[in-house]
Amino acid sequence: MRGYKYREVIQFKAAHDESTVLCGYTEMAKSEKPSANWPVRGRLLLKYSVSMESIQSIKARLSADRPRKDLLEEGAEFFELIRSLERECSIKTMDLLSRGDKSDPTHFDCICAACSLLDDMASCMWECTGGDHSVHRLCGKVSSHSKATLCLLRNGYYDEAFALCRIIGETANLLCLFCADGQELEKWCAEKEKDRADEFKPKDVRGRLNRLGISLPIDEEEYWELSNRVVHANPHTRPQVYNDRDMSMLGSVFQEDGLRSGLSTLTEFLCLTTFFGSKLLHIPNRPKRIITRHINSIAKCSDICLDSYEVEVTNSG
Numbered sequence: 001m002r003g004y005k006y007r008e009v010i011q012f013k014a015a016h017d018e019s020t021v022l023c024g025y026t027e028m029a030k031s032e033k034p035s036a037n038w039p040v041r042g043r044l045l046l047k048y049s050v051s052m053e054s055i056q057s058i059k060a061r062l063s064a065d066r067p068r069k070d071l072l073e074e075g076a077e078f079f080e081l082i083r084s085l086e087r088e089c090s091i092k093t094m095d096l097l098s099r100g101d102k103s104d105p106t107h108f109d110c111i112c113a114a115c116s117l118l119d120d121m122a123s124c125m126w127e128c129t130g131g132d133h134s135v136h137r138l139c140g141k142v143s144s145h146s147k148a149t150l151c152l153l154r155n156g157y158y159d160e161a162f163a164l165c166r167i168i169g170e171t172a173n174l175l176c177l178f179c180a181d182g183q184e185l186e187k188w189c190a191e192k193e194k195d196r197a198d199e200f201k202p203k204d205v206r207g208r209l210n211r212l213g214i215s216l217p218i219d220e221e222e223y224w225e226l227s228n229r230v231v232h233a234n235p236h237t238r239p240q241v242y243n244d245r246d247m248s249m250l251g252s253v254f255q256e257d258g259l260r261s262g263l264s265t266l267t268e269f270l271c272l273t274t275f276f277g278s279k280l281l282h283i284p285n286r287p288k289r290i291i292t293r294h295i296n297s298i299a300k301c302s303d304i305c306l307d308s309y310e311v312e313v314t315n316s317g
């Protein structure tokens, strides 16, 4: 029985979801008609949602015995497909984010505001007090990572967004340690590259924070979960599973669970990075008061108790 190898968009109107569109690297017998029973759980099927072309015309175009394109043509067509999927995912994402009343800030609002604050802090917006600007650069790095995370979330690359969140969480841990013990910052700046890499591994930083009795911005469990799920390759790796069908996805497929969870995680780590960064930098009183007010609003949105962090890092010094 000859099969079709689907590599592009197949519109599939399932009984349970009129607008569902599926495609994937999967074999389907020529005689087999899509039905409400398809997809079968356990197959890797991909849900795209861009084309309104009929399934018959795409089946003809993608049949296994179609003439093969040359490499450049294949690649160029695929890139166009990906771009169109990303555009569609981005529109759905922004539609969702623009809904609701605007009386309370959302995670998205908080992320944008925090990035703005971090950019100001990174660029000595208010005054430059000299020095090596190492903390400024960390603030800039986190702002840049956060903006990239938003791009990834907007385009449906949720796993990759979480991988960047882990790095932001690591930086929050590092800044937290520097707030608790100023000597750690001096050591971090003074060490040679290799010694610094040896002494400030994420695991070691977490260990030192634990010994100081400070709550970790990203703790062992959260770090392990992100590492295992989206960073490290392992035999159970499954890309982009943020849906109630527990299906892996390829391409830019809008998945509300991935978006909401990514925004929430990013807000939490970003809030703490901004909080500890602002404590370490010398910022004049007036802008400092404004920054503190904004950080408190972001913390409220993320249910983070900044007072307890304040007490812990102060008491540990």
Ligand SMILES: [Zn+2]
Pocket (backbone or CB within 6 Å): 123, 124, 127, 128, 129, 130, 133
């Ligand atoms: Zn400066």
